[in-house]
Amino acid sequence: MLSVLAGHKRYAHITTVGSDSVLPQLLGMKRVRSEDAVRRAFQQGEEETYTAWTRKHLGATYEPLLNEPWILDMDATVKPL
Numbered sequence: 001m002l003s004v005l006a007g008h009k010r011y012a013h014i015t016t017v018g019s020d021s022v023l024p025q026l027l028g029m030k031r032v033r034s035e036d037a038v039r040r041a042f043q044q045g046e047e048e049t050y051t052a053w054t055r056k057h058l059g060a061t062y063e064p065l066l067n068e069p070w071i072l073d074m075d076a077t078v079k080p081l
Contacts, residue, residue: 011035 017023018032033041042050 011039014038 012035014033014035018034024032
């Protein structure tokens with residue numbers, strides 16, 4: 001879940017979270033599972049169950065933020081390389 005929230009789209013990106021010494025510590029995590037462990041865990045269940053679980057937890061993460069006022073400040077002249 002932390003990998004998804006960090007914007008990662010592949011199991012291989014989970015390694016990035018595991019090598020980050022700050023983020024897991026800030027969240028009180030004692031351990032970050034490997035990409036292989038996560039892949040094996042998701043092979044054991046049904047896609048609909050995992051989709052519902054993901055939507056529930058992602059929703060709990062960002063829904064409170066939707067009640068906050070915000071401003072989209074976008075600079076279209078910046079070209080990221």
